[in-house]
Amino acid sequence: MSPANQDDFQSSLDTVISHISKRQSSIDKIPILPTSDSIANSISSLPSSLPEIGLGVSATTNYLIENVLPGILQAQNGPRYYGFVVGGVTPAAQLADILATSYDENVQVNLHQQTASTAIDQRTLELVLDLLDIPRSTFMGRTITTGATASNVLGLACARDHLLSQSPHLPSNYSWARDGPPSAPGLPSPPIVILSLYPHFSISKAASLVGLGSSPKIIQQLSAHSEDELAFDLSKFENRLKAEQEIRRGVIVVYGVGEVNTGGFGRDLDKVADLCRQYGAWLHVDAAFGGFAGLMPELSPYTKDMDKADSLTLDGHKWLNVPYDCGLFYTRHTSSLTNIFQPPSASAPAYLASNATTVEQGIEGDLPEGTILAADVPSPLFVNIENSRRFRALPLLASLLSLGKEGYREIITKNIHFARSIAIYIDKSENYELLNSSPSHLKSSQKDSIISSNIVLFRPSKNSPYPPSIPTSSIRLTKIINDSKQLYVSATSWRGQSAIRIAVSNYLTDEKRDLQIVLNVLEKVGKGEEVDFIN
DSSP states (O other), X not given: OOHHHHHHHXXXXXXXXXXXXXXXXXXXXXXXXOOHHHHHHHHXXXXXXXXXXXOOHHHHHHHIIIIIGGGSOSOTTSTTBOSSSOOOOOHHXXXXXXXXXXXXXXXXXXXXXXXXHHHHHHHHHHHHHHHTTOOGGGOOEXXXXXXXXXXXXXXXXHHHHHHHHTOTTSOTTOOHHHHOSOOOTTOOSSSEEEEESSOOHHHHHHHHHTTSOOSTTTEEEOOEETTEEEEEOHHHHHHHHHHHHHTTOEEEEEEESSXXXXXXXXXXXXXXXXXXXXXXXEEEEEOTTGGGGGGSGGGGGGTTTGGGOSEEEEESSSTTOOOSOOEEEEESOHHHHHHHHSOOTTTSOGGGOOSOOOOOOOOOTTOOTTOOOGGGOOOGGGXXXXXXXXXXXXXXXXXXXXXXXXXXXXXXXXXXXXXXXXXXXXHHXXXXXXXXXXXXXXXXXXXXXXXXXXXXXEXXXXXXXXXXXXXXXXXXXXXXXXXXXXOBOEEEEETTEEEEEEEOOOTTOOXXXXXXXHHHHHHHHHTTOOOOOOO
């Protein structure tokens, strides 16, 4: 970089830092949504074609800040954005993400004598297990992905090859990844089914991507417990596993920890895991956000048996509050990852050769059992979809170190208490109907557990100006709430009903500052009154 360009970069860096700092200091006050005019101006400002002569760093930076950014979500990582399950960005994670971009390392090959990046990746994955009180030795197969969808792809791919390798209908150690779709006399059609209660859409996408299919013939809904719609009917579940075992069909069981619409938890994960083990099914636990709820002690019974899974999906950019994108994948079957994603040594590109010689567990000094030493970390490109990716571990490592277990416990607990305060208001209001009240077994064991965790699911009542008898009421009300620009909620569907969902998962959300703002908006729109944004 020439001195002139260096000066231009420094000046633009100062502009960016000033913009970030100003936005961060006022993120609780700025409107969440951009105005319609801002969106239109942002789009209309985009160049119709690539300029022959570039604008330069300074002019481009100013253009982005003044013309482009005003048209995007202004505070998705702010304290009152409750759409989907979206966390914020902790200060340490935000700064580390800037550093990761500045260093711009492609963390895919283990060159441990030249860079510590893959060892940092691995230790960060181990620290997340520490956060969840899961022994590191439980899941020796680990990698960082783009998110829960990619992690679910890995989980189903591993399950697919593991199950087929043990099928009596196929040659020993058959691999779909190596040998393609199976065909053999007596092989059931389909050769593998996925059983679940309420699988997230990402499971359907993952099943399509790994070639299993996503039709109801493949992804089949299990019967729920008569007294708990989020719990397996264990008797019917076992009968189904027996029937599949008799025809030697592969079975993947997907167990969700934290239902996406209600935030609720099923029971008996340990018993589900025992039955899967008994009948040779693969248990994939999708705990994208709910897996961290157990940091709040009263919810720990619903997450404590995640270590019994064959594969586990978690998300960093949800409740861990690190920037997009950051997903986490774990499996106890390390070889299932490398068998799929690592090419045979004879065909592996020489320029991607790794320093690593083994994937064996290594212990040095006082390191916990299951810690993988730098030389033994498998190259991430051999346990993951991508051949190139950014240094996603750095922001996560920074956030984990800055907050520690106690800091994350406080975030989880505060978010859940905040959501429960909203739920109490909804439950008492004449204008709303709460749809996700806690089941009796949870209420009996928890204080103030009107809802299970951090999600409030509701709809307008028959007394409101938006009666549920009109199919579009919840969608209309969602738009009116969001148009206030003071909070953001999302529309959804539950039990065939349209509904509204508030998901609280941001470290910035503060009950003293934000609760009254939320309740004021809900009170006014529930009565049919307009709400104008007030800064």
